[in-house]
Amino acid sequence: xxxxxxxxxxxxxxxxxxxxxxxxxxxxxxxxxxxxxxxxxxxxxxxxxxxxxxxxxxxxxxxxxxxxxxxxxxxxxxxxxxxxxxxxxxxxxxxxxxxxxxxxxxxxxxxxx
Amino acid sequence: xxxxxxxxxxxxxxxxxxxxxxxxxxxxxxxxxxxxxxxxxxxxxxxxxxxxxxxxxxxxxxxxxxxxxxxxxxxxxxxxxxxxxxxxxxxxxxxxxxxxxxxxxxxxxxxx
Numbered sequence: 001x002x003x004x005x006x007x008x009x010x011x012x013x014x015x016x017x018x019x020x021x022x023x024x025x026x027x028x029x030x031x032x033x034x035x036x037x038x039x040x041x042x043x044x045x046x047x048x049x050x051x052x053x054x055x056x057x058x059x060x061x062x063x064x065x066x067x068x069x070x071x072x073x074x075x076x077x078x079x080x081x082x083x084x085x086x087x088x089x090x091x092x093x094x095x096x097x098x099x100x101x102x103x104x105x106x107x108x109x110x111x112x113x
Numbered sequence: 114x115x116x117x118x119x120x121x122x123x124x125x126x127x128x129x130x131x132x133x134x135x136x137x138x139x140x141x142x143x144x145x146x147x148x149x150x151x152x153x154x155x156x157x158x159x160x161x162x163x164x165x166x167x168x169x170x171x172x173x174x175x176x177x178x179x180x181x182x183x184x185x186x187x188x189x190x191x192x193x194x195x196x197x198x199x200x201x202x203x204x205x206x207x208x209x210x211x212x213x214x215x216x217x218x219x220x221x222x223x224x225x
């Protein structure tokens with residue numbers, strides 16, 4: 001059973017389009033996250049949700065809008081995609097916040113043409 | 114800002130060699146975590162060190178937390194190709210909240 005699953009794994013699209021990435025966790029965790037990993041492999045947090053409520057918004061452009069319909073799901077919608085959005089996006093979850101160890105999905109590689 | 118600098122950034126060695134990866138900060142962390150990320154996958158937790166001076170072993174991997182809780186090291190004995198991957202240290206940010214600060218990463222390649 002996959003603990004944290006995100007779809008799609010690959011996303012290739014044109015500049016200016018709108019796209020969504022979905023994430024689900026079956027670990028019963030209360031906290032979920034979105035990270036962006038750039039070409040230098042640096043992992044930077046974008047958002048954190050605890051039990052469907054936004055906890056962290058790390059200076060991310062408002063073209064990025066997370067949505068958490070329930071505590072097992074955290075989706076990421078991106079409007080008006082730009083070239084600089086090309087990266088690997090990771091979803092993660094942890095039992096609660098406070099810097100607990102996190103379980104990651106396998107990532108979504110987003111490529112903007 | 115709590116930064117975690119890792120060194121070296123890249124490491125390419127032969128099977129059977131030993132290596133050490135360092136994770137350094139000017140800030141104190143309540144704990145540090147080590148993750149390994151393989152190509153096409155997400156980071157996977159290896160260990161958490163909590164007490165200053167603590168040493169934890171995971172088969173051929175030895176993790177140490179500095180006495181002052183500002184740094185950590187990962188030593189791999191007799192490296193194998195299966196150890197290849199990106200090693201990341203991470204620590205909870207101060208001031209509470211849910212954030213983990215991730216290190217700059219060490220890309221390890223172990224060749225036959």
